[in-house]
Amino acid sequence: MKTESSQNSREKEIEKLKKYKYGFSTDIENTKAPKGLNEEVIRFISNIKKEPKWLLDWRLKAYQRLKVLKEPNWQKPKYPKINYQDLYYYSAPKSFKEKPKSLDELDPKLLETYKKLGIPLQEQKRLNNIAVDAVFDSVSVATTFKDKLTEKGIIFCSISEAIQKHPELVKKYLGSVIPLTDHFFATLNSAVFTDGSFVYVPPGVRCPMELSTYFRINASDTGQFERTLIIADKGSYVSYLEGCTAPMRDENQLHAANVELIALDDAEIKYSTVQNWYPGDKDGKGGIYNFVTKRGLCKGINSKISWTQVETGSAITWKYPSCILKGDNSIGEFYSIAITNNHQKADTGTKMIHLGKNTKSKIISKGISAGFSDMTYRGLVDISKKADNSRNYTQCDSLLMGNKCGAHTVPYITNKNSGSNLAHEATTSKISEEQLHYCQQRGLNSEEAVGLIVNGFCKEVLQQLPMEFAVEAQKLVGISLEGSVG
Amino acid sequence: MLKINNLKAKVGEKSILNDFSLDIKPGEVHAIMGPNGSGKSTLSNILSGKKGYDVSGEIKFEGIDLFSLETEERAHKGIFLAFQYPLEIPGVNTNIFLKTSLNAIRKARGEKELDALEFLKLVKQKSKELKFDEEKLNRQLNVGFSGGEKKKNEILQMSILNPKLSILDETDSGLDIDALKTVAQGVNALRKKNNSFLIITHYQRLLDYIKPDHVHVLMNGKITKSGGPELALELEKKGYEGLN
């Protein structure tokens, strides 16, 4: 009997791994801050990162503010109360006490981890034309292609490094789009953020390659609070990608990142995300709480910020990558695919705030819900009185698979300018029997057919992704829905 | 009737028409042919008074400076534009729209406005002539009309409003042969001693049914060649590149 049950549990493990192939964890010794959230921990983080005093003060100010803020409760997915005193706010591989100078000094286990994830850090095996910054738990472990970028004057490094080497840029822009006081999770991040990426593209420079950060949560009981800051100076262009995975753990883990983008005159930032945090098992146990604040400021005239996201992971996703269109003629775009299966919940969308004249925004959102999951698109489009001749187009489509899941579309639309036009369309549908039948008749099995049809449904968004990511994202779309058709 | 001298048109910094000149006399049919982007539609827009162009030069219609007239005043004077893409106006009944237009024009000309009965009679007769399904006139203007129906509706409006100068902006594009014949029939019926036409087109096939007096080739905002109906056939054979 005993053997049989252990056989069973092994099979279960394998089954689990098949569903979420990034679900392994790596055994690496960690340095952790003591559990809990208090001034001491914040001082500990700031100290270990050798931060200047202004930043420590900034963190402490955020912490003071946090004490009076309440967690938001208006979003649809509810979650059990998080005990913020029972979390680690800093965790780093022990071998990192002194940051390795080169990849050769990296813990081989870490290299192995990234290899398993398909992210080779050694430059000889580097991905074609993608510079990678890898963040493991709380710290950035390696950044590739540095030299080539430095040639062009592009700064691409961890935010910790930028704080040391480019304090003037960090000081000027950190918190300029997401203020300290914004909302609970953003403020929490400001108090305890550990690492993340920093990008600065100088005037007139077109970044010659995709910049990418790969986030990995490994340690248990650890929150991940990364902070990303991207500045595109006048007339520059940069395309940035982020990918995320985490091991399978039975408890929920909190991820509360802040991402700030600033585009100056004539600059363009393209920000793509493929989010595949561990979603929990098929009964809804475990998984990441992905409470992320992403906001871009089109500060200059003719600037453009484009968000593309493929959200397939996390137990709960709660994020609204937004654009503040301040500069005249600026453009904001949001392309999103969000897939929930089993017991996943997502409340995601965008905000487009039109302040400048001739500003344009476009929102394409594709939501797919299956299993017992629940998906909400929540979006805000606001055209202010002064935003003459502005345009918004929004298209929100939802696809439901089965009647145990939900799709919720909640757009908030405000128009205060008579010369501006807003158009919003939304549909909800299912995959028709006819479509399935047609594909099956041509030899596809039902899961392949669903994958194919869903990829078609998402095509407009997938097209926005850089090619290297598009292929991965397409596969992900198929995998995420496995087991959702009977 | 229509005299255009050195017309220049720009949108922003982009120059679209350049030293464009044309003289249409009463009763004449002129055809302007040109490739995409040569400025054909800009010409018809400017003649009918569309805003948004930076124009200089001179356009006289029966001796009056056209630039001094608003779009509707040009319509009152007898200029009609058959739109390349007729607009859909939801909620506005086609018949009501036509009657309102006709009476606005008649009123401006000092003619008696038509009452419902007289108007209906006129519409019936014209629809019959043009084989236009009368039932469609009770629908919302151009809403749910096919491409061909929209174009035929433009020609019906033309024959009811009875203009002096009709500008047909690519009316033939996207039409099957029967619809093309109907369009030609509408034009030919209106073709009289005093009525003139400016036919803007891409292809010469409409000209098989409406014989033009003059054919002009428009390229890069300028008339590069003028001639008789034979020029259209030459164009068809050699293409725009073959002309020099």
Add this chain to the structure above:
Amino acid sequence: MEKQLIRDFEKSFENSNLDSKKINFKKEFLNKFIKEGLPGKNLENWKYSDLSKIIKTEIGDLSFYNNISPPNKIDSSMYLSGFEHNSIVFINGRAEKIDLQFEEKDKVKISEDFELEKTSSNINSLVNLNNAFTEKNFVLTVKENYSFKKPLVIYHYTNKKIKSQNLNLRLNFELEKNTSLKLIDILDDFSEKNFINTFYNFKLNQDAILKNYKVDIKNNSNIKYSFTNIEQDKNSLSETFILSSGSAFNKNEINCNLNGNYSSAFVNGILSLNKKKHHEIRTSVNHLTESTKSYQLIKSVLENNARAVYQGKIFVSSDAQKTDGYQLSKAILLEDTTEFNAKPELEIYADDVKCSHGSASGSLNENSIFYIMSRGLNYKEAKELLINGFLLDVINKITDEEIKNLIKSMIGLKE
């Protein structure tokens, strides 16, 4: 406000013939309202229309006591002419006259039913306020297989005798199996700065047809709120049309529960606003069983500091397969001083459904104006023609020809 409420409540019921049990029951509603207060923008439902603030700035202190004992004189000029109809006349919230001259006496019943209040205890604070202060709870029942021969017009007339007052009015309608009723609400105000709170409750049994047309076109400075609840059984149909234009503030809420298969609901509305007016239509159509249908079309034309709000929700429960739900809102902003807010919402838990919504707002299409002008109309005429057409689209959704023409003539729309 609390003291005033308690005082006015006591005054309202001191000479009433309601027994103490009923008065206590009403008191519960009063206490609920006292606890919740007037709704403000902190509530999602009132996000775009902060009623508490609007009443404070536009009216100030409200009096909740309404002396309904002395009868008012009915001025016959208030009746719609050239249009045969039954009527119920309310003057300052007092039911003055019920005239069902065109109907068979034994097919229509008017009664009072106190128990009904129990069914509406958890809707919102304004319904609680309504339940606390309405003394009479009328029920109009249309008996099985009977169709009203002529429309029933309910005149909501107010005159200068009231000011800064809260009026509460409640009516219940039960349409038994296979019946039909056409109802027109005419808001006709000569009073100023009052808060008028109306609650309609409809129960549509199998095969019943309800057509309700709500007309608010007379300019007045009153603040209005109206909540309409429609319960629909198998194969029933409801058509609600709202013409919202006259009052300084008006919020119409329509809640429709499609409980029976093949039931359908239509909600169409026009918000035609100028002069700082602020109107809202909020709908929630709940598809609770299989094969139900809903359709909504709301259009707004705004000028001179006006503000229009449309919050529309289609809810589809997991049992409601084969739902067909559609919703469209459009707004034309004629000036920069105007504002349009929309929250078109879909909440869906069944997969075999066809649901969509659209919302568009902006200026008049300049190309359309140009097209019309090229046919000889001037700018002003072209604009009017377009607005006319824009609104006519909604009016044409009215399925009753006679009432359609009546409403067209009321607002001077031409076709």
